Amino acid sequence: MAEQTSHQPHSPSAELTPGLPFHPRLGDLAHDLAKGGAIGVVVALPSSTSASYHLRPPGGGADWRARNDGSTLRPVPVPVTHVTPMQRDAVYDHRAQQAAVPVTVHYEHGGTCETVLVLTPGQVELHCIQLGRLIEARESAREHER
Missing domain, CATH: 3.10.450 (Nuclear Transport Factor 2; Chain: A,)
Known part of the structure; x- marks a missing residue:
């Protein structure tokens, strides 16, 4: 595959392998297994100022944090x-x-x-x-x- 757009894993071979962590980009959708499989939009990435991913429900609502290693996150397939x-x-x-x-x-x-x-x-x-x-x-x- 050549170029992929937002909400699509940017490295399919690594990102979609079962058992491996998912490292989403800003704006990607992700299932958070630690939150009962809740789907969230990634609104902040782990950085020197934030030790975790920040996610927000697609329709709005309270943000939550996910582990910075991506181990609880899984990609959301887009039809x-x-x-x-x-x-x-x-x-x-x-x-x-x-x-x-x-x-x-x-x-x-x-x-x-x-x-x-x-x-x-x-x-x-x-x-x-x-x-x-x-x-x-x-x-x-x-x-x-x-």
Whole structure:
């Protein structure tokens, strides 16, 4: 994945590994296991003046503190709304027998990230047939508009 936006873990391999602490950034949502799984927005990070994370309920309310090592915090997944293909070339790796299509993932909170959609040869063929039908339907609709 290329760039990620607020509320998404900035290091997925470390941040989402079970048992490892989550080190959120300002504005990220986090579950705090020490607070019964309550969800909070990170409003302050541990620093030389603050020895803990400060969280606030998303709708407002009383702030609370979480351990500065992130051991009680877990990321809150943000739902995906849709995925769009990017204007870059798709690549087929004949040795791996898979295609890679660059896409942008759009999240409910408005953020996005770039990644690749990996397809098997069968999936490539299926989607080519489906896209061919969409192109035919679009051409047919254009002819009826004339």
